Amino acid sequence: MRPNKREELVQKALDAYNRHGFQATGMDLLVRETGISKTSMYKHFSTKDDLILAVLERRDALFRAWLIERMQALGKTPIARILALFDVLEEWFAMPDFQGCMFIRAAAEYQDKTHPIRQQSARHKQQVEDILKNLAQEAGLENQGLLARQLVLLKEGAIIAAHVQLSATAAADAKAAARLLLGQ
Amino acid sequence: MRPNKREELVQKALDAYNRHGFQATGMDLLVRETGISKTSMYKHFSTKDDLILAVLERRDALFRAWLIERMQALGKTPIARILALFDVLEEWFAMPDFQGCMFIRAAAEYQDKTHPIRQQSARHKQQVEDILKNLAQEAGLENQGLLARQLVLLKEGAIIAAHVQLSATAAADAKAAARLLLGQ
């Protein structure tokens, strides 16, 4: 089993799940869209859920790396970087293939709280929260825990507003609220 | 076609979709859980999507009526009622059958932006926002539009945090942030 084939599969499956959803993307559709045979897929991942978990892992790594990189590029101080979160969201929402947050969708499609896919989604959200908590700590702010949780509320709310309501101002509205939270 | 049978079907389908999700709830499962025959179902709704739309309409009516009633009961002034939104969320999150927001889940499961189910979800979110905007107007606050949108961000964020992250403080965190937005 060539590891690059595995990577190719995960990448292409990520695209497919992003476009059609998890349950709506059958293994046969995956074969059609990736050009990779079903036998090869099942050599790398013994079940569909295993593949989805690998896709979520990849998405988590890609998203967090992108988020950190953009926040650092757009802001020079810790507080500026926290506020830059919402500019990064704005960039994300404007992408033509924006379909909401993959982890929110995963949690929506897998109702069982104990399902590994649900736990992976919860872990992702926690890790993003930790990024914000660390920045708040760097900035010397008080109540970093509460502040990070509230910033996350604004972030998740903006994602929903942009995705479900198709709000064009979601990121800017959230940024204005974040300024208040930060006392800026 | 007796209208009460239709109501019974919509109510029981609402329960089933809430417990298992939309795509995961097949028509055969619905027959098993509701005790209503498939033939009767298809006499009232010609497709599964039509049934889901009726379920969402009912959920929208029930949720908004409940929200307004609880906000009025928990707060006596417009501002107190706005803040009571987050106490109502707390009550909701504590319910044993809480599975997140049905409209967020619907938007997550139906990726096509033009799908009627998506449009219904967007409409619901807009109508909740309008409730808050009206309260802000009653309170004589400025920038009612922005304020209502930001309160919605906190509400949606709290729903996601409570559902995906299983945050126990989501409603309280959101309420504290809302106090800042309201200048309270």
Place this chain on the structure above:
DNA sequence: TTTGATGTGTACCGATCAGTAATCTTATGA
């Protein structure tokens, strides 16, 4: 008591679901 509408039970349709088996092809390394 008959009639027509409403509802039920059951069996079925073709399509698709996740997953498997067996055979053939291709690329790699010695």
Place this chain on the structure above:
DNA sequence: TCATAAGATTACTGATCGGTACACATCAAA
């Protein structure tokens, strides 16, 4: 050049999908 393993191809499994056909039961009104 040859052996080995990865991948492709094709066909298949039993289960389930949304939706339908048809015969039978129930009920109300005429």
